[in-house]
Amino acid sequence: MGEAVTRIQSAPFDPATAWQTVWAENSQCGAVASFTGLVRSDENLVALELEHYPGLTEQALDRIAGIALTRFELARAMIIHRIGRMDVGDPIVHVAASAPHRRAALDAVSFMIDVLKTQAPFWKKAYYAKGAEWIEPRAEDHSAATQWLDNTGKKEGV
C-alpha cells in the first residue's frame, strides 16, 4: 500500500521541495508526475484569496489522495493546497504522484487536480485594482471532474 501526504497551509511552499517528498527511492518506481497551479495575472489581478472549510476540506483531500493511491496503484500521492491571500505567481496547489509506470502517475495527477477543484470545499476571491469578486467554477471544471467520477459508473464517495 502506498503513502498519501496532504497539507493545507497558509505559508508559501516550494514545489521543488514537495517534488522531492514524492520521489520514492524505490527501484519499483519508474515515474513521478506533478502539477503546480499558480496565481495567474488575469485582468489586472492583484491578489487571490483562498478560503476553506476547516476539518471538512482536510478530509476531502485525504479521501481524494487515498482513492488515487488505490485506483492508480501509486507508491506516493501528495496534495498541498494553500489558503489565505496569495500574490501573482505564487503556487496555490501542488499535486504529485509516483508509480511504477508513467501512465499511472500522469493519470493520478489529472484525477487528483480535476476532482479537487469541484469536490473539495475551497473558494477563491480575486482582488483587482478596482474591487474584488468570488470566482465560480467553470463548466469545464465540472466536466473534468465528472469524467473521472463517471469512469467506473460510480462516484467513489468523493
Add this chain to the structure above:
Amino acid sequence: MVFEVQYFARLRDELGRSAETVESQAATPLELIDDLVRSDERARLLSEPFIRVIINDELAAIDSPIQPGDRIAFCPPFSGG
C-alpha cells in the same frame, strides 16, 4: 428548535454575516431557508442552484432531515486549485 447556521465565502459577503443562531421548526435545510427569508429577503440566494449544504461537517442534500442543535452550513460551489 435552535440551529447554528453558517455561511461561507460569497454567501457570507452577500448576507453580511458568517454565522447566526436561528429559532425554527424547520425539518430540512430547505424549510430553514424559508424561515430565514422571512426575516431577511437576501437569504433567498441560499436556494440558488448549486449551493452546497453541510450538516454537522458532512455534505448533505438540501432536503435532508435536521435535528435541534444541528450546525448547518450553506456554501457556494467549490472552486479550489
